[in-house]
Amino acid sequence: MFRLxxxxxVEGLKSIWAHGLMSLASVGTVAVSLLVxxxxxxxxxxxxxxxxxxxxxxxxxxxxxxxxxxxxxETLLDKARAIPGVGEVTFxxxxxxxxxxxxxxxxxxxxxxxxxxxxxxxxxxxxxxANPDRIEEVARGIAAIDSIEDVAYxxxxxxxxxxxxxxxxxxxxxxxxxxxAATFLLISNTIRLTIYARRDEIExxxxxxxxxxxxxxxxxxEGLLLGLIxxxxxxxxxxxxxxxxxxxxxxxxxxxxxxxTQPLMGNLIQLLAITGGLLGLxxxxxxxxxxxxx
Amino acid sequence: MLPGLACAQTQMTRRMxxxxxxxxxxxxxxxxxxxxxxxxxxxITKGEFVFLVGPSGAGKSTFLQLLYREEVPTxxxxxxxxxxxxxxxxxxxxxxRRKVGxxxxxxxxxxxxxxxxNVAFVLNVTGAPTKFIKRRVPQVLGLVGLSGKEKSYPExxxxxxxxxxxxxxxxxxxxxxxxxxxxxxxxxxDSSWQIMRLLAEFxxxxxxxxxxxxxxxxxxxxxxxxxxxxxxKVVRDDAQGGYSSSVSxxxxxxx
Ligand SMILES: Nc1ncnc2c1ncn2[C@@H]1O[C@H](COP(=O)(O)OP(=O)(O)OP(=O)(O)O)[C@@H](O)[C@H]1O
Ligand SMILES: [Mg+2]
Numbered sequence: 001m002f003r004l005x006x007x008x009x010v011e012g013l014k015s016i017w018a019h020g021l022m023s024l025a026s027v028g029t030v031a032v033s034l035l036v037x038x039x040x041x042x043x044x045x046x047x048x049x050x051x052x053x054x055x056x057x058x059x060x061x062x063x064x065x066x067x068x069x070x071x072x073x074e075t076l077l078d079k080a081r082a083i084p085g086v087g088e089v090t091f092x093x094x095x096x097x098x099x100x101x102x103x104x105x106x107x108x109x110x111x112x113x114x115x116x117x118x119x120x121x122x123x124x125x126x127x128x129x130a131n132p133d134r135i136e137e138v139a140r141g142i143a144a145i146d147s148i149e150d151v152a153y154x155x156x157x158x159x160x161x162x163x164x165x166x167x168x169x170x171x172x173x174x175x176x177x178x179x180x181a182a183t184f185l186l187i188s189n190t191i192r193l194t195i196y197a198r199r200d201e202i203e204x205x206x207x208x209x210x211x212x213x214x215x216x217x218x219x220x221x222e223g224l225l226l227g228l229i230x231x232x233x234x235x236x237x238x239x240x241x242x243x244x245x246x247x248x249x250x251x252x253x254x255x256x257x258x259x260x261t262q263p264l265m266g267n268l269i270q271l272l273a274i275t276g277g278l279l280g281l282x283x284x285x286x287x288x289x290x291x292x293x294x
Numbered sequence: 295m296l297p298g299l300a301c302a303q304t305q306m307t308r309r310m311x312x313x314x315x316x317x318x319x320x321x322x323x324x325x326x327x328x329x330x331x332x333x334x335x336x337x338i339t340k341g342e343f344v345f346l347v348g349p350s351g352a353g354k355s356t357f358l359q360l361l362y363r364e365e366v367p368t369x370x371x372x373x374x375x376x377x378x379x380x381x382x383x384x385x386x387x388x389x390x391r392r393k394v395g396x397x398x399x400x401x402x403x404x405x406x407x408x409x410x411x412n413v414a415f416v417l418n419v420t421g422a423p424t425k426f427i428k429r430r431v432p433q434v435l436g437l438v439g440l441s442g443k444e445k446s447y448p449e450x451x452x453x454x455x456x457x458x459x460x461x462x463x464x465x466x467x468x469x470x471x472x473x474x475x476x477x478x479x480x481x482x483x484d485s486s487w488q489i490m491r492l493l494a495e496f497x498x499x500x501x502x503x504x505x506x507x508x509x510x511x512x513x514x515x516x517x518x519x520x521x522x523x524x525x526x527k528v529v530r531d532d533a534q535g536g537y538s539s540s541v542s543x544x545x546x547x548x549x
Pocket of ligand 2: 354355356399475
């Protein structure tokens with residue numbers, strides 16, 4: 001068994017070397033296909049991450065009338081909580097709102113000193129909604145409360161983000177199947193070429209009593225290696241690409257929430273290796289059993 | 295016709311295992327409309343040396359191919375060394391082929407490998423240990439008189455030498471059965487006799503040998519069992535005989 005594996009590995013490598021150009025084309029297709037897959041996955045993962053964050057943030061903000069008296073805070077909260085579809089309700093006083101603003105301004109907080117004398121902000125309620133579809137209904141309910149002046153919500157952004165993620169996923173799945181098919185064809189064709197190049201040898205092997213495994217071994221190893229090398233290339237490109245992108249985005253758009261390199265890249269590279277290896281195995285096995293008869 | 299039973303060895307008392315090493319019963323093989331073999335029944339026992347003769351296209355190569363499962367019969371059954379070839383599962387085919395050493399009509403030597411590697415290849419394929427291969431290859435090359443040619447490539451050898459390499463390869467893993475398809479096809483007298491003597495020698499050492507040939511002088515001279523095929527049918531099975539039957543030569547003379 002060890003001998004079979006060892007010999008298969010050596011022969012497989014030799015064969016990849018011998019068919020330089022064709023091997024390169026296969027590895028290239030695997031790499032490009034997996035790269036497209038990876039880009040899709042990275043974009044989709046980040047979009048749904050952003051959508052999740054936005055969704056978990058305040059969804060409806062209700063501003064109280066300027067004359068609202070904090071004496072009625074509890075009553076207001078109870079009224080808001082009684083509205084169907086409402087999740088959590090938090091009361092944010094004008095003072096707290098100003099504090100937050102100050103935090104957001106960070107080092108430039110002194111810009112606010114002008115308004116701090118006479119806080120122009122109003123008390124507000126922050127309301128989460130469990131089901132994003134009910135956001136509108138909840139907003140209307142809240143707006144109907146006496147002490148509320150107006151209501152703002154960001155449903156559209158979140159929903160558009162979700163639908164983009166969804167569309168991306170569907171397109172991604174379709175594209176991935178296409179690319180997988182192309183990769184499959186190219187690898188199995190490379191293996192077919194190997195079989196053709198070694199047809200005399202294979203013929204003799206068959207006739208003197210080689211087992212199918214003995215003949216297929218090197219072919220399957222060749223396919224596996226083509227797949228893995230392609231996956232490695234794609235993985236490297238995605239890894240460096242994403243790290244760079246992340247760095248420059250964090251420099252210019254620091255508030256945009258993006259997934260960190262790890263564990264995203266680790267998982268992605270694992271996935272690419274598995275996909276590439278599996279494609280290589282399957283397509284070479286397909287060719288071997290189709291074109292080499294015992 | 296009672297081919298297998300009529301052979302000379304019937305007089306001898308045989309152990310069961312010696313009976314019918316190769317048994318074809320009512321075997322037909324057709325390629326589309328062509329009947330390459332037609333209701334062939336032949337029984338070959340262990341240790342026999344058999345010539346398979348007949349005109350070109352008679353079905354000799356087809357006969358041999360059925361024995362190592364390169365072809366499957368359209369009808370009838372083929373048994374080789376207790377393996378039912380007709381119903382052999384695919385994964386057992388290598389088992390059969392390791393029992394049978396074949397000298398191919400077209401040699402099938404690998405141009406990219408030297409003589410040593412060509413012979414070692416067979417042993418390698420069947421999983422022989424490296425130490426054994428190192429000992430065995432020079433040994434069989436010695437048997438066929440090719441010691442010293444290990445490093446040569448097939449194209450550097452004469453036809454007769456290539457034929458002997460092919461023979462060395464066929465016997466490398468000591469098969470019980472040797473099949474040779476026109477092993478003297480394009481060789482001169484001396485080379486032909488050399489090959490045929492080698493085959494007879496392996497036969498003496500216990501191998502069962504089946505030779506398809508057009509080489510009538512040798513067949514006539516050796517006086518072994520002769521199975522003659524014409525148009526896919528066995529028309530003669532002499533325990534000891536020459537290239538053509540006395541009957542047909544008499545007929546030819548009578549006309
Ligand atoms: N693979 C094949 N496909 C179609 N027809 C075939 C095939 N192999 C053999 N035949 C036909 O079967 C018949 C017997 O062929 P076979 O090769 O057995 O003859 P042979 O006796 O070995 O002839 P030769 O002495 O020329 O080698 C021929 O008519 C041949 O054309
Ligand atoms: Mg022939």
